[in-house]
Amino acid sequence: xxxxxxxxxxxxxxxxxxxxxxxxxxxxxxxxxxxxxxxxxxxxxxxxxxxxxxxxxxxxxxxxx
Numbered sequence: 161x162x163x164x165x166x167x168x169x170x171x172x173x174x175x176x177x178x179x180x181x182x183x184x185x186x187x188x189x190x191x192x193x194x195x196x197x198x199x200x201x202x203x204x205x206x207x208x209x210x211x212x213x214x215x216x217x218x219x220x221x222x223x224x225x
Contacts, residue, residue: 165171181191203223209215 184191205219209219
């Protein structure tokens with residue numbers, strides 16, 4: 161259960177950074193619009209990974225799951 165007080169004062173909400181919203185659901189909360197922001201995943205990889213067949217295969221498998 162998330163901490164719902166801060167400095168002995170009740171807080172009005174939480175920010176759930178996970179896309180699933182499981183924290184909010186578990187605590188019987190609901191999301192509202194507008195959202196603070198939209199989340200877009202980004203993969204950053206060193207260019208040298210493309211020169212290493214083993215690492216390249218791992219990356220390809222990861223991206224194709």
